[in-house]
Amino acid sequence: MPRATAITRRAAVKADRVVDTITLDHRARDLQAGEAGPLRGDGGLPVDLALPGAALLHDGDALKLEDGSLALVRAAAERVLEVRAENPARLLRAALLAGGAHVLAQAEADALYILPDGALAEAIRGLGCAVTPVERPFSPDRAAAHDCCGHDHGHHHHGHDHGHGHERAQHAHDHDHKHEHGHGCGCGHDHHDHDHDHGHDHAHGHHHGHAHK
Numbered sequence: 001m002p003r004a005t006a007i008t009r010r011a012a013v014k015a016d017r018v019v020d021t022i023t024l025d026h027r028a029r030d031l032q033a034g035e036a037g038p039l040r041g042d043g044g045l046p047v048d049l050a051l052p053g054a055a056l057l058h059d060g061d062a063l064k065l066e067d068g069s070l071a072l073v074r075a076a077a078e079r080v081l082e083v084r085a086e087n088p089a090r091l092l093r094a095a096l097l098a099g100g101a102h103v104l105a106q107a108e109a110d111a112l113y114i115l116p117d118g119a120l121a122e123a124i125r126g127l128g129c130a131v132t133p134v135e136r137p138f139s140p141d142r143a144a145a146h147d148c149c150g151h152d153h154g155h156h157h158h159g160h161d162h163g164h165g166h167e168r169a170q171h172a173h174d175h176d177h178k179h180e181h182g183h184g185c186g187c188g189h190d191h192h193d194h195d196h197d198h199g200h201d202h203a204h205g206h207h208h209g210h211a212h213k
Contacts, residue, residue, distance in 0.1 A: 007051065007055055007062070009061055017068065019045060024074070025075075025138070026078065037049075047063060047065070059074055080114060082132045083131055084132075091110075095107055097127070
């Protein structure tokens with residue numbers, strides 16, 4: 001059985017290297033490492049997945065086989081709900097509502113596409129949007145989910161060393177702030193870890209001399 005060992009993104013796909021087409025819905029295009037089984041092309045070509053890790057396939061991408069040939073990936077038509085509104089503000093509210101309900105959605109310039117959900121559909125209609133069942137390829141905006149833990153950002157490392165020379169008064173403050181932010185999945189929150197080490201030794205007299213660093 002031919003083995004797919006890499007993914008060729010849409011822009012690099014060469015038509016003369018394509019030997020078959022594999023049509024997959026949005027779930028099947030979300031390849032989790034070690035979980036996805038063999039695939040079969042529309043023309044009957046079996047493809048064993050031997051990718052190095054999890055991957056998200058988009059319409060027009062291709063699976064690269066060991067001999068250099070390609071199996072083109074197409075997004076299958078799926079039953080989804082099409083959301084349209086008279087103005088962008090309503091459509092944005094609908095998108096926020098879908099996100100709050102943790103429903104996968106695909107945003108286009110003039111429409112929003114979501115998986116069928118009766119309660120959510122009624123809530124979106126309540127915003128003044130039109131909701132219509134349609135059948136079309138569905139590519140939810142979740143690519144960032146695969147990068148959620150792939151970024152390590154260190155921001156704002158502060159080291160403050162304040163020495164206040166008081167006659168008979170000493171203040172030593174040592175602050176070390178380290179922040180790591182994880183982006184993705186659409187949560188919109190920054191997560192902070194703070195390590196504070198405050199050492200205070202206070203003794204107050206009547207004569208004060210200040211030396212600031």
